[in-house]
Amino acid sequence: MLPTLVERLLEKTSMLESLVVKLERSNQQLLSLMGEQSQEIRRLREDIATMAIPDSTEIRRHSRIRRKSGATLADIEQMIDDAAKTETIDEIIIVGGTHETTSDVSAANIKENIAQLLRKAKTLTPTISVSSVLPSKHRANPDRRADVNVKMKEACNEVDVKFVDNDANFTFWNGAADDAAFQRDGSSI
Numbered sequence: 001m002l003p004t005l006v007e008r009l010l011e012k013t014s015m016l017e018s019l020v021v022k023l024e025r026s027n028q029q030l031l032s033l034m035g036e037q038s039q040e041i042r043r044l045r046e047d048i049a050t051m052a053i054p055d056s057t058e059i060r061r062h063s064r065i066r067r068k069s070g071a072t073l074a075d076i077e078q079m080i081d082d083a084a085k086t087e088t089i090d091e092i093i094i095v096g097g098t099h100e101t102t103s104d105v106s107a108a109n110i111k112e113n114i115a116q117l118l119r120k121a122k123t124l125t126p127t128i129s130v131s132s133v134l135p136s137k138h139r140a141n142p143d144r145r146a147d148v149n150v151k152m153k154e155a156c157n158e159v160d161v162k163f164v165d166n167d168a169n170f171t172f173w174n175g176a177a178d179d180a181a182f183q184r185d186g187s188s189i
Helices: 002-050 056-062 073-086 107-122 142-159
Strands: 092-094 128-131 162-164
Touching: 073 107, 092 107, 107 128, 107 142, 142 162
Parallel strands: 092 128, 128 162
Antiparallel strands: none
């Protein structure tokens, strides 16, 4: 019985040695492939580095941001008019209305003002989005902001413009403003 056991152990050892040799060959093939892939990645990085990258003036020509702290809807309309005089406008994204939440302008007038702004903007481009009025630590009360947002959304629907309700991005489920979303001065953007 002992010789049989020894024979089996020798046979198993031989099989294991054969398996180890096969694994070493496989690993060598794998290491070789990895080396080739590393070289290919280096070549691609070099190709990317030599590609012509447009300068910043080219990039800015395609995307411009106009910002005016405390801007009214009339100010935004004027900024769009001014931009249209010197460049082609492909898309307009409006983030505004905060000033209107602190003014004496009625919600109905705000709706008409935003509708007028959007009708004019649509003569320049069909691609327009309007953000809801964002919360602010030291601006209008949440009820007034909600009323203005309702009127802005109604105006967007009437003029067939996309309205983006950002309340969920800046407030908690209970309606409280998310202080972490504010800048140091208390504004949301």
